[in-house]
Amino acid sequence: MTASTPAVLSVDLNALARNYHTLEAVSGQPVHPVVKADGYGLGAQAVATRLMAEGARTFFVARAAEGVRLRAALGADGPAIYVLDGCHGDDAAMLKASDLRPVLNHPAQIQAWMAAGGGTCGLQIDTGMNRLGIRPEDAPEAFDGLALVLTHLACADEPANPMNRRQRDAFAGVLDRYPGVVRSFANSSGCFLGPDFAFDTVRPGICLYGGGPEGRPDPRIAPVATLSAEVLQVRHVPAGESVGYSRGYIAERPIKVATVAAGYADGLLRAYSPEGVVWIANETRPLLGRVSMDVCAVDITGLDVAVGDPVELFGPNRLLDDAAAAAGTISYELLTSITPRVPRVYSQ
Numbered sequence: 001m002t003a004s005t006p007a008v009l010s011v012d013l014n015a016l017a018r019n020y021h022t023l024e025a026v027s028g029q030p031v032h033p034v035v036k037a038d039g040y041g042l043g044a045q046a047v048a049t050r051l052m053a054e055g056a057r058t059f060f061v062a063r064a065a066e067g068v069r070l071r072a073a074l075g076a077d078g079p080a081i082y083v084l085d086g087c088h089g090d091d092a093a094m095l096k097a098s099d100l101r102p103v104l105n106h107p108a109q110i111q112a113w114m115a116a117g118g119g120t121c122g123l124q125i126d127t128g129m130n131r132l133g134i135r136p137e138d139a140p141e142a143f144d145g146l147a148l149v150l151t152h153l154a155c156a157d158e159p160a161n162p163m164n165r166r167q168r169d170a171f172a173g174v175l176d177r178y179p180g181v182v183r184s185f186a187n188s189s190g191c192f193l194g195p196d197f198a199f200d201t202v203r204p205g206i207c208l209y210g211g212g213p214e215g216r217p218d219p220r221i222a223p224v225a226t227l228s229a230e231v232l233q234v235r236h237v238p239a240g241e242s243v244g245y246s247r248g249y250i251a252e253r254p255i256k257v258a259t260v261a262a263g264y265a266d267g268l269l270r271a272y273s274p275e276g277v278v279w280i281a282n283e284t285r286p287l288l289g290r291v292s293m294d295v296c297a298v299d300i301t302g303l304d305v306a307v308g309d310p311v312e313l314f315g316p317n318r319l320l321d322d323a324a325a326a327a328g329t330i331s332y333e334l335l336t337s338i339t340p341r342v343p344r345v346y347s348q
Contacts, residue, residue, distance in 0.1 A: 005343050006229055006230040006232065006261030006262075007227070007228070007229040007230075007261055007262045007266045007341075007342050008227075008228055008229075008342065008343055008345055009041075009042070009225060009226070009227050009338050009342050009343070009344050009345070010225070010226040010227075010228065010315070010344075010345050010346075010347065011042045011043065011046065011047075011224060011225055011344055011345065011346050011347070012222075012223070012224050012225075012226070012347055012348075013046065013047075013050045013346055013347065013348035014347070014348050015210070015222040015223060015224045016042075016047060016050055016051070016208060016209070016224050017050060017051070017053075017054045018222050019207060019208050019209075019210070019221055019222055019224065020033070020051055020054050020055075020056065020208060021054065022207075022220055022221065022222075023188070023191050023202065023204045023207055023208065026191050026192055026220070027186060027191040027195075027198045027202045028195055028198055029186075029198045029199070029200060029201055029202050030057075030058075030200075030201050030202075031056060031201070031202055031204060032056065032057075032058040032059065032060060032184065032201045032202065032203050033047075033048070033051050033056050033059055033060070033203075033204065033205070033208055034059075034060045034061075034187075034203055034204065034205035034208075035047055035048050035051075035059050035060065035061060035070065036060065036061045036062035036063070036066060036084070036205070037062065037066075037336045038066070038336075039209075040205060040206065040208075040209045040332065040335045040336055041225075041267075041335040041336045041337070041338045042209060042224070042225055042335065042344065043344045043346075044061070044066070044069070044070055044073075045069075045070070045073040045074070046344070046346050047208075047209075048070060048073075048074060048079070049073075049074070050348065051208075052074070052078070052079060056079065057079050057080065058079055058080040058081075058082065058201070059079055059080070059081050059082070060081075060082045060083075060084055060103075060203055061081060061082070061083055061084065062083070062084050062085055063083065063085055064083050064085065064088075064091050064094055064095060064100065064102075066083075067081045067083045067095070067098060067100040068094065068098045068100070071098040071099060071100065072098070076099065080101060080120075081098075081099075081100050081101065082100075082101045082102070082103050082122050082148065083095065083100050083101065083102050083103060084103050084124075084132070085102075085103075085105075085132075086102045086103055086104050086105040086106070086109045086124075086132070087102040087104060087109045087112050087113045087116075087121075088109070088112075089112070091112075092112060092113055092115075092116030092117075093116065096116070096117070096119060101119075101120050101121050101122060101147070101148075102121050102122070103121070103122035103123065103124050103148070103150065104121055104122065104123050104124070105124050105132040105133050105134065106134065107134070107138075107140070110123075110140065110143070113145075114143070114144075118143075118144055118145045119145050120145050120147050121145050121146060121147065121148075122146070122147065122148035122149065122150060123139075123140075123146055123148070123149045123150070123178075124149075124150055124151060124152070125139055125149065125150070125151045125170075125171060125174055126151070127151045127152075127166075127167040127168075127170040127171050128154060128163065128166060128167050128170065129151075129152055129153075129154040129167075131152070132152075133151065133152075136170050136171075136173060136174050139174045139177060140177075141177050142177060142178050142179070142181065146178065146181055147181060147182060148181065148182045148183075148184060149174075149175070149178045149181050149182070149183055149184070150183070150184040150185065150203070151167065151170075151171045151185055152187065153167055153185070153186065153187055153189070153190045153197075154167065156186070156187055156188075156189035156190040156193060156213075157189040157213060157214050157215050158214075159189075159192070159193060159214070164190075164193060164197070168185065168196065168197055171183075171185055171199075182200045182201060183199040183200045183201075184199060184200065184201045184202065184203055185197055185198070185199045185202075186198055186199070186202040186203065186204075187202075187203055187204060187205065188204040188205055188206045188207035188208070188211070188213055189207075189213040189214065190202065191204055191207065191213070192213045205332075206331055206332055206335075207221050208224070209224050209225060209331075209335060210222065210223045210224040210225055210320045210331070211320055211321055211330075211331035211332065211335075212321050212331075215321060215324075215325075215330060215331070216321045216322075216325075217319045217320075217321050217322060223315055223316045223319060223320065225314070225315070225320065225335060226312060226314065226315030226316065227262070227266075227267070227268075227312075227313040227314050227315065227338060227342070228310050228311060228312050228313060228315065229260050229261045229262035229266070229310070229311050229313060230260070230261050230307075230308055230309070230310060230311070231258045231259070231260055231261075231280075231305060231306065231307050231308060231309045231310075231311060232259045232260065232261050232295065232307065233258070233259040233307060234256065234257070234258055234259075234300070234305060234306065234307060235256070235257050235259070236254065236255070236256055236257075237251045237254070237255050237256075237257050238251065238254055239251050239252060239253050239254050242289070243257060243288045243289040243297050244288065244289030244290045244292060244297055245289070245290045245292060246290065247289075248273060248274070248288075248289030248290040249274070249288040249289035249297070255299055255301045256299075256300050256301045256302070256303070256305075257288060257297050257298065257299060257300065258280065258297070258298045258300045258305055258309075258311070259295050259296075259297055260278070260295060260296050260297070260298055260311045261294070261295060262294075262295070262296055262311075262313055263291055263292050263293045263294040263295050263296060264291055264292070264293055265293045265294055265339060265341065266294075266338070266339055266341060266342050267334075267337040267338035267339050267342060268291055268296060268313060269291070269327045269329065269333075269334070269337060270290065270291045271327040271328050271329065272287055272291050272296070272326060272327045273287065273289065273290045273291050274286075274287070274289075275326045275327070275328075276291070276296075276323075276326050276327065277318065277326065278298055278311050278312060278313055278318060279311070279312035279315070279317040279318045280298060280300060280303065280305060280309070280310075280311045280312070281300070281303045281304060281305050281309070283303065284317075284318070285298050285299050285300060285303070286298070286299050287299075298311065314334065320334060320335070
């Protein structure tokens with residue numbers, strides 16, 4: 001880190017690769033990574049390039065514009081890229097120009113795609129999430145260009161939830177309409193539900209990037225992302241004085257405080273107050289008061305800390321899922337909230 005980049009998101013691409021192969025082994029099927037939202041905030045180009053080196057040949061994004069950027073980065077002869085939003089209005093020409101494959105979610109999308117000349121595409125069956133896709137009773141017969149049929153689990157992070165089996169059975173119930181078409185069901189958490197949920201391919205996202213399959217740390221999943229920042233100032237706060245906006249913390253005794261160069265404009269959620277902790281000087285220490293736009297405050301009483309020292313906001317010592325829980329959210333939001341002003345630095 002330098003004075004001009006006091007907060008950094010470090011991405012361990014070797015850990016990403018280990019998670020890829022873990023998911024491959026656990027599911028017993030090829031892994032088709034989800035790299036939407038700029039690779040869950042880590043950088044889609046860097047993430048996809050490394051995963052291609054590990055054997056990935058198909059990727060999923062959410063928006064057509066994400067697919068266009070990824071295609072430009074990976075090249076015309078690169079992997080298959082599916083767009084989960086499907087084909088809307090005049091999107092067909094853009095999708096075709098970048099060799100993108102829409103996941104069609106509605107009869108109108110099928111009509112629009114076929115009217116534009118058709119081509120390789122996917123089809124989503126809504127098995128109970130009621131978000132995107134065609135209900136099983138309305139599922140069409142196979143049509144030209146259909147290469148993939150998928151659905152999405154609503155409760156896979158709760159292995160005992162009966163919804164998982166209901167969705168699995170609903171999906172299986174339409175598959176005889178699509179002989180020879182690749183079948184994809186399991187997301188990250190679904191990879192751990194057993195072989196009955198794996199079908200032909202799996203589509204993990206968060207577990208690739210270090211989040212556990214049940215929303216908590218899992219020893220099988222390696223930390224990938226580390227958000228760290230520098231100490232900007234060290235100060236002593238007398239008893240009775242406050243720290244931060246609205247007197248969010250009042251010192252009950254004399255304390256030593258580090259002002260750290262990370263705030264909500266970097267992606268350190270304001271919701272960390274008052275439960276957040278960080279890793280500093282080989283210890284876990286609490287945040288004090290409110291997270292502000294550019295800085296936060298940490299109790300370093302009794303520690304030897306100097307300006308410029310690193311602070312781990314999440315990473316191998318402050319695991320992603322634990323940090324998310326402290327902010328009252330999930331690991332997905334934590335990663336995708338890291339803002340563009342925080343540089344991504346890759347190791348491999």
